Amino acid sequence: AAGVIQSPRHLIKEKRETATLKCYPIPRHDTVYWYQQGPGQDPQFLISFYEKMQSDKGSIPDRFSAQQFSDYHSELNMSSLELGDSALYFCASSLRTGGNGYTFGSGTRLTVV
Amino acid sequence: AQTVTQSQPEMSVQEAETVTLSCTYDTSENNYYLFWYKQPPSRQMILVIRQEAYKQQNATENRFSVNFQKAAKSFSLKISDSQLGDTAMYFCACISNFGNEKLTFGTGTRLTIIP
Structure with missing residues (x-):
């Protein structure tokens, strides 16, 4: 089955x-997180x-947009990347109700040096 | 909005034994879903099991089962006949069935299966 694809990996x-x-x-998933x-x-x-x-917004810095x-x-x-932005960034998708849970991608590991 | 609490940062168990991971949650919604996700060293987030709040019967997926106590807002995960591949970080999570609510995670329990 098709999964959530994220790029790049690193x-x-x-x-x-x-x-x-x-x-x-x-x-056919209508929602992305x-x-x-x-x-x-x-x-x-x-x-x-x-x-x-855009349906919801969490703790996203103003330097980020999507x-x-x-x-x-x-x-x-x-933009204006900081050392503290180094993290694993996951994307997930689901149908609107979310009752089946999210399916996560493998993530993008971002390292800021 | 909902909160999820996992009070066991780390656990370890011998291979083939049974282990239970604890989770409590709080939500103001009547309809919600609860999940356990597994994150092995590969960092992939894998759905282990889900529970619909309006269903009294505890969910079961092979060696994984939950003990859902709605009144107590408790949702523990039991892993039977634990295997080395079960070594991972386990996150309890909650979502309300009210549109596009975000999935809220607990802080996780790091489970190590000892050979």
């Missing part, structure tokens, strides 16, 4: 640079989209 950036993370949800997981921490919700519109495109893939744009 990314190394320098401070103050910009990074773009991509997510391709499971076909982005989570950030720091070392030894639980995943923290950043932002979600339903039918290409969108969902007409083909339902989503991109997380991160």
